[in-house]
Amino acid sequence: MRFPLAALAFTGLTFAAVAQPAAPPDSVVVPTPAAVKPPTNLTRGPREFGKFGKNNQLTVLPIPVLFYQAETGLGYGLGGLLSGRFSEDTLTRPSNVRVQYWQTQENQSLLQLVHTVYTPGEKFYLNGEISAYDILLYYYGVGPETSSDDESETAYKLFIINQRVQKQIAPKLFFGAQYRLTDISQFDITPNTTNDDRPNVFLRDPRLTDRERRGTRVSGLGPVLTFDTRDVPSAAFRGNLLDASVMFNGTGLGSDYRFVRYQLDARHFQPVFSERTILAMQFLGQFHTGDVPFRELAGLGANLGGTLYNNANLLRGIYEQRFRDRQMITFQAELRQKLFWRIDGAVFGGVGNVSQYIDKFSLDNTKVAGGAGIRFNFIRRDRLNLRLDYAGGTGSTAGIYFAIGEAF
Numbered sequence: 241m242r243f244p245l246a247a248l249a250f251t252g253l254t255f256a257a258v259a260q261p262a263a264p265p266d267s268v269v270v271p272t273p274a275a276v277k278p279p280t281n282l283t284r285g286p287r288e289f290g291k292f293g294k295n296n297q298l299t300v301l302p303i304p305v306l307f308y309q310a311e312t313g314l315g316y317g318l319g320g321l322l323s324g325r326f327s328e329d330t331l332t333r334p335s336n337v338r339v340q341y342w343q344t345q346e347n348q349s350l351l352q353l354v355h356t357v358y359t360p361g362e363k364f365y366l367n368g369e370i371s372a373y374d375i376l377l378y379y380y381g382v383g384p385e386t387s388s389d390d391e392s393e394t395a396y397k398l399f400i401i402n403q404r405v406q407k408q409i410a411p412k413l414f415f416g417a418q419y420r421l422t423d424i425s426q427f428d429i430t431p432n433t434t435n436d437d438r439p440n441v442f443l444r445d446p447r448l449t450d451r452e453r454r455g456t457r458v459s460g461l462g463p464v465l466t467f468d469t470r471d472v473p474s475a476a477f478r479g480n481l482l483d484a485s486v487m488f489n490g491t492g493l494g495s496d497y498r499f500v501r502y503q504l505d506a507r508h509f510q511p512v513f514s515e516r517t518i519l520a521m522q523f524l525g526q527f528h529t530g531d532v533p534f535r536e537l538a539g540l541g542a543n544l545g546g547t548l549y550n551n552a553n554l555l556r557g558i559y560e561q562r563f564r565d566r567q568m569i570t571f572q573a574e575l576r577q578k579l580f581w582r583i584d585g586a587v588f589g590g591v592g593n594v595s596q597y598i599d600k601f602s603l604d605n606t607k608v609a610g611g612a613g614i615r616f617n618f619i620r621r622d623r624l625n626l627r628l629d630y631a632g633g634t635g636s637t638a639g640i641y642f643a644i645g646e647a648f
Contacts, residue, residue: 298324299619305342307642311376311393317342317350321644323622327360333473334358334622338644349374354547356473365414365466368403369547378434380635382447382534383565384594384605388635390441395428396455398535402547404464414466418485420548421494424535425455448534456496456533460489474645475576475623476509477518483550489530499530505550507648516578521571522552522648527598528566537561538568540592540607541636552648555590556641557609557631565594569601574647576615584615584625588647609633613641 291299303319319340325332335357343349350373357366376395380386399422406416429440442448463486470479487501507522526538539561542554554570572590579585589610595601611631618626627646632638 295328297328298322298326299622301619303338303340303644305340307342311346311378312348313345315342315344315348323619323624326357329361332358332360332362333471334624336474336622336624336645346376347374348376354551356551362408365406365408365416365468366404367406367547367551369400371398371400373398373400377560379440379442380562381441381445382537383596384563384602384607386563386635389433389435390438391434392432392440392442393430393434394442396424397426399423399425404547406464406466412467412469414468416464417461418464418487419461420459420487422458422535423456427453427455429453451496452533452535456535457494458489458497458533458536459493459495460487460501461493462487462501470507470509472623475625476507476520477515478510480509481505481507481550489536497531497533497536499528499532499536501536502527505552512575518576520574520576520646520648522573523569523571524549524552524554525570526568532566534564537564537566538594539564540568540570540594541609541633550648551645553641553643555592555607555609555633556588556629556647557611557633557636557638558592558607559636562633562635563592563594563607566596567598567601568592568594572609572648576646582617582620584617585612586615586629587612588629588631607634609636611638615646 290301299322301321303321305315305317305319307315309315317340319338322337323334325334337355337357339353341351350371352369352371354369355366359366374397376393379392379394380388380390401419401421404416404418406414409415429442432438432440442453465484467480467482470476470481483505485503489495489500490498503524503526505522505524507520509518509520511517512519528538540555540563541558541560542549543560546553555572570590570592572588574586574588576584576586589608591606591608593601593606609631610633611629613627613629615625615627618624624644625646627643629641630638631641
């Protein structure tokens with residue numbers, strides 16, 4: 241989406257956060273020899289707003305939504321957030337579940353459920369989404385050298401189910417399976433580009449087939465292995481993530497296309513200079529073999545279908561899938577600085593590239609993006625932030641990005 245302005249959501253959640261009793265400042269989590277359960281003979285205090293569970297370890301907050309973007313006009317809606325630990329022990333990391341619905345002046349809409357859940361003792365790790373979009377997005381073609389002059393509107397309905405189920409097989413090591421269904425239907429394509437001087441590039445792109453323009457269903461299943469030592473995944477201070485997955489999409493699973501997706505995601509987090517400054521880095525590579533439809537190609541600037549990229553926003557400042565192709569590599573880094581009270585700051589930048597063939601990446605086609613932003617710690621116990629960023633990048637107009645949680 242372009243230029244989301246979620247001022248109402250930011251304000252509403254700020255009030256909700258301030259209404260909660262002040263939590264102690266965030267600190268680096270130091271592993272302990274064993275999980276520690278609180279004494280059971282203590283008298284519980286009054287239940288706090290939005291909190292429940294045996295020891296108020298879970299929080300539920302409403303999320304009002306208000307934004308504006310060029311494609312849709314004014315958008316408005318409502319959501320909810322559940323955050324906390326589904327366990328009394330101190331070693332199980334926080335989970336979160338988010339649901340939202342919004343609609344716009346141009347009759348666009350989204351209904352979405354996203355979750356990242358650690359079961360007690362982290363025996364299982366569950367991550368996924370169910371999303372139903374009625375959206376309008378700009379399409380520029382396929383490849384690293386697409387032109388902004390070819391900006392063309394594409395509107396369609398998009399339904400996504402993406403679910404991972406992984407079991408802990410060793411400390412911080414999870415293995416399991418991932419299933420993904422993507423269904424696109426009811427295309428509405430304007431005849432010309434946005435500047436009205438030539439036919440819509442989506443209708444004349446030689447790398448698209450007529451079948452792709454009528455709607456597609458993609459269904460895939462595959463193994464996933466994750467090594468995750470991050471202290472708090474939603475906003476890590478230190479630790480590493482190494483995630484490798486393979487997705488087999490085929491007719492036996494109800495897919496219209498047969499292809500294989502390979503993805504490698506590596507992240508590193510550590511304090512620098514002091515405990516108040518965190519360096520975060522991420523490398524992500526996505527590679528395909530077989531017959532890949534346009535919506536499933538790897539994309540820079542990806543925001544839709546966040547769990548496809550392990551809930552990471554790639555190269556903020558570049559429009560969603562502004563550059564897409566069969567193969568992609570990208571690297572980004574962010575410096576996060578604790579400022580005062582619940583307010584943090586961040587500066588970030590990244591580079592990336594796409595190519596049709598894995599051995600044909602060109603440095604001349606490298607894309608860059610970067611920006612800066614502020615963070616509001618609205619659930620300090622779970623280190624869950626509101627993120628407001630201003631960013632720009634290759635082939636895209638600079639914009640404002642609002643979200644819950646860090647970009648990676």
